[in-house]
Every structure is written in C-alpha cells, then in structure tokens.
Amino acid sequence: MEGSGDDEEPDWLLPEPGGSPGRDSLAAGGRVPSCHGKVVSAGSSLHRIIVHLDLDCFYAQVEMICNPELRGRPLGVQQKYLMVTCNYEARNAGVKKCMSVKEAKEKCPELVLVNGEDLTKYREMSYKFTALLEEFTPLVERLGLDENFVDITEMVEIRLEQWKKDAFSKISLSGHVYNNQTVDLHDPVHIRLAMGSQVAAELRAAMHSRLGLTGCAGVATNKLLSKLVSGTFKPNQQTVLLPEGRQDLMNSLDNVMKVPGIGYKTAKRLATLGLTTVRDLQTCPAAILERELGSSVAQHIQKLSWGEDDSPVSPSGLPQSLSDEDSFRKCSSEAEVKKKIEELLASLLDRLYKDGRKPHTIRLTIRQFSPTNKWFNRESRQCPIPSHVVQRIGTGNRRYGCRTSNCRR
Ligand code: DGT
Ligand code: MG
Numbered sequence: 001m002e003g004s005g006d007d008e009e010p011d012w013l014l015p016e017p018g019g020s021p022g023r024d025s026l027a028a029g030g031r032v033p034s035c036h037g038k039v040v041s042a043g044s045s046l047h048r049i050i051v052h053l054d055l056d057c058f059y060a061q062v063e064m065i066c067n068p069e070l071r072g073r074p075l076g077v078q079q080k081y082l083m084v085t086c087n088y089e090a091r092n093a094g095v096k097k098c099m100s101v102k103e104a105k106e107k108c109p110e111l112v113l114v115n116g117e118d119l120t121k122y123r124e125m126s127y128k129f130t131a132l133l134e135e136f137t138p139l140v141e142r143l144g145l146d147e148n149f150v151d152i153t154e155m156v157e158i159r160l161e162q163w164k165k166d167a168f169s170k171i172s173l174s175g176h177v178y179n180n181q182t183v184d185l186h187d188p189v190h191i192r193l194a195m196g197s198q199v200a201a202e203l204r205a206a207m208h209s210r211l212g213l214t215g216c217a218g219v220a221t222n223k224l225l226s227k228l229v230s231g232t233f234k235p236n237q238q239t240v241l242l243p244e245g246r247q248d249l250m251n252s253l254d255n256v257m258k259v260p261g262i263g264y265k266t267a268k269r270l271a272t273l274g275l276t277t278v279r280d281l282q283t284c285p286a287a288i289l290e291r292e293l294g295s296s297v298a299q300h301i302q303k304l305s306w307g308e309d310d311s312p313v314s315p316s317g318l319p320q321s322l323s324d325e326d327s328f329r330k331c332s333s334e335a336e337v338k339k340k341i342e343e344l345l346a347s348l349l350d351r352l353y354k355d356g357r358k359p360h361t362i363r364l365t366i367r368q369f370s371p372t373n374k375w376f377n378r379e380s381r382q383c384p385i386p387s388h389v390v391q392r393i394g395t396g397n398r399r400y401g402c403r404t405s406n407c408r409r
Contacts, residue, residue, distance in 0.1 A: 045222055045310050046189050046243060049196035051150045052226035053203065055129065055215040056235035058146035059116045060087040062125050065212050074108050076101070077116035080329065084116060088235050118347075119145075128211055130316070133203060141223075142316040146215075149223050150203065151313035156195045174201040175217070175238035178229050178245040189243055193219055197240045204238065224309035225249065227260055246307040253278045261304050269293060281305040322355065324348045325365075349393065358390050 055061060059077040064070045064087065074090035076083040083104045086095045093108040104111055116122070126145040133140045139151035163171070169185045174197040177183060184190050200217040207213045217238035218230025228249055229241040241249060253259060254277055257267045267276075273292055275281050281289075282305045289298035303309070324344045331337045352359060363382035 045308075047192075048151065048153045048221055049156045049192055049199075050220060050223050050226045050313060051152055051196065051200045051203065052143075052218045052220075052223065052230040053133070053148050053150065053200075053207075053215050054217075054230050055146035055213055057085050057087045057091075058126075059085050059122055060090075061213060062122050063114050063116070065125075066121065070112060070114070074111045076104055076111050076113045078113045079115075079117050080327065083113070086111070120347075123351075125211070125213070129207065129213060132206060132210055134315075136199075136203060136206075138315055139313045140315060141313045143227075147227075149226065149313045152196055152199045155199050156192050159195050159199070160191070171195060171198075173197050173240060175219075175240065176233050178232055178239055178241045179248055181242050181245050183242065189221070193221075193240050193242060197238065200238050204236075222307075222309040223311060223313065224260060224304060225307050228253070228307075250278050250282075250305065250307045256281050256301075256305070259301075259304050261309075262301055266293070266297070266301065278305050318355075318357070322348060322351050322359075352393055359385055359393065360390075361385060 060075050063075065063077060072089065074087065074093050074095065076086040076090055076095065078084070078101055081101055083095070083097075083099050083101050085097050086104065090104070090108055090111055093111075095104045095108050095111060099107070101113065105113075122145055126142075129146070130140055130142050130148055133148055133150055137150060137152065137155060139154075141149040143149060160168075168191050171185060171191060171194045173183050173194040183194060185194065196219045200219050204215060204217055207215060214236040216230050216234055216236065218226040218228070218232070218241065219238065220226040220229055220241040221243065225241050225246060229239050232239040250259075255267075256262050256270055256276060256278060257264065259278060259281075262270075269292055270276070270281065273284065273288060275284055281302060284302070286298065286302065289302060292298070293301070324347055326340055326344060328337060328340060331340055361382050362385050363380055365378050365380040367378045
C-alpha cells in the first residue's frame with residue numbers, strides 16, 4: 001500500500017510458510033559452518049540474475065523534468081516542514097534527505113524549494129517507469145514508488161546462448177564491481193553477472209532516453225543483495241556484486257535494521273537477546289533465535305543476515321489498494337479534521353475513478369500522535385462499500401464527502 005507504515009516489513013522478504021525455499025531456489029553455493037555446529041548454507045540460488053533499480057532523488061527529478069529551469073540549481077522538495085528529498089546539487093552543498101526545511105535552508109541559503117505534497121505526478125512517473133521495464137520482461141516487481149526489481153535471468157540466458165562459449169572472455173562488465181573485485185570470465189557466475197550488467201545498462205539507457213530518468217542499479221544473484229548493492233555508487237551508476245563480495249557487503253551493515261526484511265519490531269526483539277549487528281545475528285545459535293522468534297522467522301532472518309534470499313521477483317500488476325494519508329498536524333478542531341478528510345477522500349476518489357476498477361472495501365487507519373514513540377501502533381477499521389456507492393463511483397460522481405467512511409469508527 002502506498003504510504004503505508006514505516007513499521008511494517010516489506011512482504012517480498014517475509015518468510016514462506018514452513019520456511020520452505022522459494023520456487024527459484026537452487027543449492028549451488030558454498031556452505032558456511034556456524035558457531036553452533038549447524039551448517040548454514042551461504043549464497044545458494046546463484047543461478048538467478050536480479051537487477052534492483054532505484055531512481056535518483058526521485059521527487060526532485062520529476063520536478064526538474066516538469067520544469068527544466070530548475071536543473072543545475074540546488075532543489076529541495078518540501079512536505080510540511082520536512083524536505084523529503086533534494087537533488088544532488090543540494091546534496092553537494094551539505095543538504096541531506098529528510099532534513100527540516102529550516103536546517104536545509106541554513107546549510108544552503110540558495111536552495112530552491114517546491115511543494116511535493118500532491119503525489120500525483122510522482123505516482124504517474126512511477127507507473128511509467130515500471131511499464132517501461134515491463135517492455136523488457138514481465139518479471140518486474142515494484143518496491144515503493146521509485147524502486148523496482150527485475151528478474152533478468154532469462155534475458156541473460158538468451159544473450160549467452162547467442163555468444164559462442166569461447167568468446168565469453170570478451171564479455172565486458174558495465175559499471176562498477178563491489179569492492180573492486182576481479183572478474184573471472186572463466187567462472188560461469190561471473191560471466192552471467194557481467195552479461196547482467198550489460199542488460200542493466202540497457203535498462204538505464206532506456207529509462208533515460210524514453211522518460212528522461214536517471215537511476216542506480218545493483219546486479220546480483222538475489223533481490224536482497226541487488227537492493228543492498230545498488231546504492232554503492234550514486235547517482236546514475238551501477239554496481240555488480242560478485243558472490244565473493246557477499247560477506248563484505250553484509251558485514252558493512254552495522255545494524256540488523258539495515259537488512260531489508262528486518263524491521264523495527266524484529267530488531268527490538270533481537271536487541272533483547274543482545275543482538276544488534278549483522279555479525280551478531282549471523283553467529284547467534286539457532287536454538288536461541290528460534291525460542292524468541294519461532295523457527296520460521298528465526299531461520300528466515302538468519303539466512304537474510306548471510307545475504308541469502310530465495311524470494312522470487314513477483315510481478316506487481318496493478319496496485320491492490322489505493323490510499324492517502326496525512327499527519328493532521330495543522331488541524332486543531334473537529335471541523336478542520338473533517339475538512340482534511342474530505343480533501344483526502346476527494347483525491348482518492350479521483351484516483352479510483354481514473355483507475356476504473358470497482359472498490360470493495362474502505363479502511364480507515366489512525367496512528368495516535370506520540371512525541372516519544374514514532375512507532376506507535378496503527379489501528380484500523382474496515383467495512384464493505386455499499387453497492388449503490390460503488391455504482392456512483394463508476395459514473396464518476398464524486399460528491400460523497402465524509403459519508404463514505406461509514407465504518408464503525
Ligand atoms: P536517492 O535514491 O538517494 O537518489 O534519493 P530519493 O529521493 O530517490 O530517495 P528514496 O529513493 O529513498 O525515496 C524516493 C522518494 O520517496 C523520494 O524522492 C521522496 C520520497 N521519500 C523518501 N523518504 C521519505 C520520507 O521519509 N518521507 C516522505 N514523506 N517521503 C519520502
Ligand atoms: Mg531513489
């Protein structure tokens with residue numbers, strides 16, 4: 001769900017029921033003995049080639065595409081009092097993503113600010129980006145607005161079939177190699193990754209020529225590693241992770257929360273066991289972890305800590321839900337809250353109408369303000385949308401006001 005909770009873990013990394021490996025798993029990797037005598041497989045599934053693409057300073061880039069006069073100047077995108085992103089000119093002047101507007105202006109007085117509270121044009125560009133990647137292969141999975149995974153295994157296979165085996169040594173690698181490791185073009189996995197880097201460069205070139213977008217790519221043998229490696233060189237660059245660099249990449253993450261798939265709640269439970277670094281998690285006896293988290297989650301996150309991830313790239317298709325949210329910080333009366341809800345509903349109904357599908361359910365989620373605990377739990381209530389209301393949405397009649405949210409709360 002767009003704009004969904006920062007305390008939720010991405011479902012592309014949730015353990016599969018019973019801890020079974022994903023459909024693409026292939027035990028081809030080395031095995032690492034763990035300190036408790038059990039053997040943990042490391043880097044299985046070496047046959048896949050996955051690209052992770054992340055657009056550069058996304059909202060700022062969209063603003064510069066819409067208004068080329070902004071190019072070359074330090075630019076920040078503002079939502080309320082926060083500057084949610086800024087272009088690389090601003091970053092070079094010491095401005096960082098998610099700084100307060102006040103601090104950003106202090107760092108860079110010539111900073112130009114644009115309001116980014118209406119996400120419409122970012123969403124539109126986001127779906128164009130995904131659609132472009134889908135022209136190359138249907139195996140594209142959206143992850144947030146400006147990130148996609150692409151499974152290019154088959155594209156790599158087809159290209160390699162077109163090369164003569166004795167010419168493999170002439171394949172060149174595009175972009176960087178993590179840790180500057182040497183590529184051995186006699187090693188089948190290195191050959192596939194080198195070919196994968198060529199495909200990634202083509203995807204990035206198409207993004208630029210067709211949509212004017214730049215971004216970073218990570219090329220690796222699974223989703224987790226491709227995501228972790230893609231930001232090594234920024235902006236507008238790409239990096240390949242060879243299997244030999246996996247351990248260094250995982251050890252470079254000082255905190256377990258930097259492992260995609262390990263969220264705040266899991267990290268908190270790990271902290272009660274004294275586990276904070278990735279190394280701590282890797283070397284923790286399985287029995288201790290399983291007692292705290294259950295065997296499925298324990299095995300899953302321990303595998304993640306070694307850089308193992310058998311989850312497939314699941315084509316996203318159309319979004320399953322549409323949502324909008326606001327912090328309501330500027331509202332101090334019930335009337336103001338109602339007005340804000342009406343604005344949110346109007347924008348949501350507009351998107352629903354453009355989408356063309358009929359909605360079934362409406363859900364209202366609240367998170368109570370807590371100055372001390374930003375992870376305060378969300379509470380939700382949902383109910384089916386009455387059929388006569390669904391009919392009216394289909395006709396584009398958008399005069400509903402707050403009455404649509406006729407839930408128990
Ligand atoms: P990058 O990838 O480092 O070049 O820069 P961005 O701006 O693409 O950053 P990224 O990929 O983390 O996030 C994509 C967009 O999502 C970003 O342009 C603005 C938005 N965004 C990121 N973090 C936040 C946040 O904490 N709050 C809000 N409201 N939006 C955010
Ligand atoms: Mg980005």
